[in-house]
Amino acid sequence: MTRLEAVRAAVNNVQFNRFRFWLQLFFFALLVYGGYLGVELGKSLPTFACGYNAEGRGGMCYLMPLQHQMAWSWQKLFSVAGLTVLTGFLTFYLWFIALNKGWCGFVCPVGTIQDWMTSIRRKTGIRYSRYTWGQFKGLALIKYVLLALLFIIPLGIGGGWFNKDLKSPFCMICPGRTIIPMFAGDFSYLTIDFSSKINMIMTVLGLTVTGLFFVGAFIKKRFFCFYCPMGAFHYLLSKPALLRLRKDGSKCTRCGDCYRVCDQEIKDIADDVNRKEIMTDDCTLCLKCVASCPENGALKATFAGIPIFESTEQGFIKRMHKGTPDGK
Amino acid sequence: MTGCKSFRFAVLCGLLQTSIACADVFWLSETAPPKAAPDAMQHEHHHEMPAQSAVAAAAPAAEKKHDHDAQVSLDGEAPGKDHQPGKQVWLRSGDNIKSAQYIATANSNERLTMIDLDGGKTEFDAESVAGRLTLKTSLPKVGFYDLYLEQCKVENGKLQVQLPKAELLWASCVAKEVDEEAVAKPIINVNSPLEVVREHKPDEGCMVRLVSGDVVNFLVLSFGKPLAGIPVTMITQEGWRNTVVSDDSGRASFTVIRAYFPKWFEFKKYHTDTFIAVAEMDKNEAGALDGTPYTSAHYVATLPGKYRPSPYDYRSYAWGLGIALFVIVFGGVAIYLYRRRRLKPYQEVRVDDKA
Ligand code: SF4
Numbered sequence A: 001m002t003r004l005e006a007v008r009a010a011v012n013n014v015q016f017n018r019f020r021f022w023l024q025l026f027f028f029a030l031l032v033y034g035g036y037l038g039v040e041l042g043k044s045l046p047t048f049a050c051g052y053n054a055e056g057r058g059g060m061c062y063l064m065p066l067q068h069q070m071a072w073s074w075q076k077l078f079s080v081a082g083l084t085v086l087t088g089f090l091t092f093y094l095w096f097i098a099l100n101k102g103w104c105g106f107v108c109p110v111g112t113i114q115d116w117m118t119s120i121r122r123k124t125g126i127r128y129s130r131y132t133w134g135q136f137k138g139l140a141l142i143k144y145v146l147l148a149l150l151f152i153i154p155l156g157i158g159g160g161w162f163n164k165d166l167k168s169p170f171c172m173i174c175p176g177r178t179i180i181p182m183f184a185g186d187f188s189y190l191t192i193d194f195s196s197k198i199n200m201i202m203t204v205l206g207l208t209v210t211g212l213f214f215v216g217a218f219i220k221k222r223f224f225c226f227y228c229p230m231g232a233f234h235y236l237l238s239k240p241a242l243l244r245l246r247k248d249g250s251k252c253t254r255c256g257d258c259y260r261v262c263d264q265e266i267k268d269i270a271d272d273v274n275r276k277e278i279m280t281d282d283c284t285l286c287l288k289c290v291a292s293c294p295e296n297g298a299l300k301a302t303f304a305g306i307p308i309f310e311s312t313e314q315g316f317i318k319r320m321h322k323g324t325p326d327g328k
Numbered sequence B: 001m002t003g004c005k006s007f008r009f010a011v012l013c014g015l016l017q018t019s020i021a022c023a024d025v026f027w028l029s030e031t032a033p034p035k036a037a038p039d040a041m042q043h044e045h046h047h048e049m050p051a052q053s054a055v056a057a058a059a060p061a062a063e064k065k066h067d068h069d070a071q072v073s074l075d076g077e078a079p080g081k082d083h084q085p086g087k088q089v090w091l092r093s094g095d096n097i098k099s100a101q102y103i104a105t106a107n108s109n110e111r112l113t114m115i116d117l118d119g120g121k122t123e124f125d126a127e128s129v130a131g132r133l134t135l136k137t138s139l140p141k142v143g144f145y146d147l148y149l150e151q152c153k154v155e156n157g158k159l160q161v162q163l164p165k166a167e168l169l170w171a172s173c174v175a176k177e178v179d180e181e182a183v184a185k186p187i188i189n190v191n192s193p194l195e196v197v198r199e200h201k202p203d204e205g206c207m208v209r210l211v212s213g214d215v216v217n218f219l220v221l222s223f224g225k226p227l228a229g230i231p232v233t234m235i236t237q238e239g240w241r242n243t244v245v246s247d248d249s250g251r252a253s254f255t256v257i258r259a260y261f262p263k264w265f266e267f268k269k270y271h272t273d274t275f276i277a278v279a280e281m282d283k284n285e286a287g288a289l290d291g292t293p294y295t296s297a298h299y300v301a302t303l304p305g306k307y308r309p310s311p312y313d314y315r316s317y318a319w320g321l322g323i324a325l326f327v328i329v330f331g332g333v334a335i336y337l338y339r340r341r342r343l344k345p346y347q348e349v350r351v352d353d354k355a
């Protein structure tokens, strides 16, 4: 076995869940507390490093500046100042291209919190919920509606149609705004703001969503991600991304293991044996499907075309035997 | 002696307040004179934003906490243009904040000194434009700056020293360039015979401001050293005033009053009220200014500031947590009941299987 092959085998045999847990924890600390250590990754991160966590954030969620810029007066938006919007978007895009939706599977603090809630639920023994196929198809559209509104409402403010208090409509209902600052000790977003009708309505909506987030994420894995406009935005831009999820249908036995572990209930991951690029709009590129697939090379993650993590029978068995003597 | 002085000051101002304000309070204002106001502000807001600088993107992101272009409070001071490096101040005279006159330099040797957080000094010539002393400048980087004017003249054998001061802030909530510790440490002018320094809140800057209900501490200093027994008067935009004599550490404390009582639907959380803090001191010192002799001196130091409504006026944890908890409990119960209902047909199937 060459050295490269040995490394590959080691990677493919990795205790994936444990690895992912620590990686998520690392990114969580970086994005939620990094600011205290002087980390500043800019204002264009393609993930929910919420800007409302003013002190602790190690970078900023791009949706916040994006909405604010969209709310500029049209005159300003379509002038040289518009270049700021363009550079912001390009920075966002460059960040995004590197990891693709892996930002969701490994980096996003809101995603990570949901995974932690899933672990808590698992300990309580309460079973998780799934949508029916009909519900799945209908509800899957919500994220696109939110994404469209996230552009339309601020643009409408710039055009003078809407009230300025609506400047960051999605942030106002985003669970990131209420929850992430709490991790840095700021509970002030758990309030209803009565200073204007719009602020009141939006903060009521925001705390309703926060409540739904806690119930939902407790019984449904990655509950919020299914509705997240960032995820939808990612998908629309994912063509040139470097990290990819590939499937070799000829090796797939349609055992359904990948579907069963998928937090996002993506049927295609098991059913579709024709498509090579198997990442769908709901996928978070968490790669749990790859780790749970027992067929050599049926699923793999590639970076710039190079396979970095591949399903193998050996890896599957190792992971299945986790904690037993032969699985270590 | 000083007690008597403060008494006289308060009474005098109280009496004259409605007709003419105490004419001998000079202060530096960031509000443009009425006629020029709409124009000047529009321009600054829309054209001075540097197109590719961090601030252009940064400013909007800050809006949750402060919407600086939203409203100019009626007749009062304009809310701060804290997100822009461009600043303009005017010299005003009188303790009625709403109607204080814009005035010119009294003599040619007046200079404005700006001191930054690191102690760096910049000198400006105080020029009068259209009969008004004004200074237009662009702050070099994010942070607090103090601007000092010193004006001396001899009147009836008494040296009158006016020491108006302004605190300028260029804040960016996104750039995180404000060194918080440095911001918390007040700027002091060790060359000033009388100075009022406002102690900052520990985390003051872009997000954290003075609000109604806060206790604001002013330090009275002379050449950087605390002065006890000096009356400090805080005067707000709506005409409230109170005088406190500085203690041994030079400190005079006030609780910022609430003077904003709009109807619920007219409430603006970025509403800004202005106050001025005035310290006065008499000294038996003799000398001559430009050849005119004097036998005593009177010093007046001022510092304007701004405050906003307290978040407790418009934010409610009870409602916020109540709504979130309601959704959680209601949602939890709904899911539980839904699951129980769905359990029954499943059991029937099992019975069928056995049959
Ligand atoms: S509220 Fe949500 S969308 Fe807005 S900055 Fe925070 S994480 Fe991003």
Ligand code: SF4
Residues within 6 Å of the ligand: A046, A047, A048, A103, A104, A105, A108, A109, A110, A111, A112, A224, A225, A226, A228, A229, A230, A231, A284
């Ligand atoms: S889809 Fe989930 S993981 Fe991705 S950005 Fe949205 S909340 Fe975060």
Ligand code: SF4
Residues within 6 Å of the ligand: A245, A258, A261, A262, A263, A264, A265, A266, A269, A282, A283, A284, A285, A286, A287, A288, A289, A290
């Ligand atoms: S398809 Fe695979 S990578 Fe995508 S969300 Fe499901 S398990 Fe994760």
